[in-house]
Amino acid sequence: MDGADIAFPNLGIYFASLPKGISLGGFTIAFYGIIIACGMLGGVLLVRWQAKRTGQTPDIYMDYALYGIIFAIIGARIYYVSFSWDFYKNNLLEIFHIRGGGMAIYGGVIAAVITAVIFCRIKKYKFALFADTAVVGLILGQIIGRFGNFMNREAFGEYTDSLFAMRLKTEQVAASSITDTMRQHMTTENGVSYIQVHPTFLYESLWNLMILIIMLLYTKKKKMDGEIFLIYLIGYGIGRTWIEGLRTDQLQIGSTGIAVSQVLSGVLAVGGIAFWCICRLRKRKVENRA
Numbered sequence: 001m002d003g004a005d006i007a008f009p010n011l012g013i014y015f016a017s018l019p020k021g022i023s024l025g026g027f028t029i030a031f032y033g034i035i036i037a038c039g040m041l042g043g044v045l046l047v048r049w050q051a052k053r054t055g056q057t058p059d060i061y062m063d064y065a066l067y068g069i070i071f072a073i074i075g076a077r078i079y080y081v082s083f084s085w086d087f088y089k090n091n092l093l094e095i096f097h098i099r100g101g102g103m104a105i106y107g108g109v110i111a112a113v114i115t116a117v118i119f120c121r122i123k124k125y126k127f128a129l130f131a132d133t134a135v136v137g138l139i140l141g142q143i144i145g146r147f148g149n150f151m152n153r154e155a156f157g158e159y160t161d162s163l164f165a166m167r168l169k170t171e172q173v174a175a176s177s178i179t180d181t182m183r184q185h186m187t188t189e190n191g192v193s194y195i196q197v198h199p200t201f202l203y204e205s206l207w208n209l210m211i212l213i214i215m216l217l218y219t220k221k222k223k224m225d226g227e228i229f230l231i232y233l234i235g236y237g238i239g240r241t242w243i244e245g246l247r248t249d250q251l252q253i254g255s256t257g258i259a260v261s262q263v264l265s266g267v268l269a270v271g272g273i274a275f276w277c278i279c280r281l282r283k284r285k286v287e288n289r290a
Contacts, residue, residue, distance in 0.1 A: 003192065006153070007167040008199070020151055020172075032148035039144035040069055043137030050136050054219065061134060064119050068134075071115045072108035079107020083251035083260055104251060105142060106261055112138065128226035135232045136215055142236075143208045149201040157198025157246030159185045166199040177249050198246045204239065211235035224283055230276045237269030 004014040021030040044065050051058040080102045081088050116134060120127040149155035153172045159181045170178065170186065170193040182195040214235065215228050222228060241262055244250060250259035 003190065004167070005169060005172065006150075008164065009167055009196075010161070010163050010165055018151070020153075031151040035148040035151065036145050039141035039148075042144055043141035045137075046140050047134055047137035050133050050216075050219070054133060056129075056133060060123065060125060060130075061137075063123075064116065064130075064134070067119060068112045068115050072112040073103075075111020075114075076103040076105065076108035079104040079110070080251065082107075083253075104261070105145075106264055109138065126225060128224075128229070132219070132222070132225055132228035135229050136212060139208050139212050139215070139232060139236070143205050143212065146201040146205045146208075150199070155201050155247060155249060157200045157243075158182070158248055159196060160198045161185075161196065162198070164199055164202065165196050166202075167194050167196045169193070170195055174249075179248050182248075197248075200243050200246050203246075204243050207239035207243070208236065211239070224279065226279065227276070230272045233268045233272035234276070237265045237267075237272060240265035241269065 004016050005018040006015045007013065020032070021028045023029075044062070047061045047065075048058040051061050083104070084102065113131075116130060117127055119125075120130050146155075153168050154174065154177065156166065156168070156177070158179060173195065178195060182197065185196060187194050187196075211232065215231050218231065219228060244259050244262040244265060247259075251261060252258060253260050253263070
């Protein structure tokens with residue numbers, strides 16, 4: 001279909017008109033924000049269900065949710081600004097312009113975990129058990145939230161003509177995200193230019209959905225508290241290491257050309273596997289002594 005805002009031509013899927021937000025009384029509400037809010041709500045509801053399923057009181061997770069969400073948003077912004085400092089150092093007021101974009105999920109995750117550690121110490125609640133329960137809500141929020149990137153036409157990968165290739169109007173995409181390779185394969189129909197890219201938002205959402213299913217199935221089979229959280233660290237780390245390598249809007253470490261999220265993902269995956277093995281060995285030794 002010619003003129004579609006977003007299309008998956010090799011799948012025969014076309015979205016003829018897909019605005020980035022809605023206007024109410026002259027004020028524009030971005031679909032990105034609406035989707036992120038839905039992700040948060042969905043995550044909270046899933047955590048409540050998981051808490052009941054594992055014999056816990058959901059109220060403690062509701063008490064945490066307000067703090068966790070607020071600090072996660074702050075952390076996501078700080079992370080993004082920190083690795084985009086060359087721009088923000090000369091535009092300090094832009095740091096507070098969140099509606100203009102610029103949030104990094106890893107910053108949100110790090111802030112949420114730190115908040116959870118402090119919260120559990122204050123409440124005298126076992127962190128490993130808390131993390132096992134809360135993490136299913138976190139990853140559901142990520143699954144839903146990635147569709148905010150879809151609506152914003154951002155966080156995509158390099159040019160591709162694969163089965164899942166996504167076609168976008170160049171006028172609706174940030175110029176900084178368009179690479180030379182994309183320009184070489186750019187097409188024009190009726191005066192409108194298009195690029196065709198990897199829908200990395202979709203890859204990550206589907207990958208995370210698989211991890212979520214594994215975590216929910218494994219919950220009743222876990223041998224010790226903390227294993228569900230480790231599955232998240234390992235699974236998400238492996239997937240993000242691959243997916244981050246496809247993206248064209250990477251936050252990089254200085255001028256090294258190295259994607260910070262790709263490095264962090266690899267560290268989390270390897271560290272998670274190592275820590276899980278160590279915990280299992282310690283548990284086995286304790287059981288053998290008993």
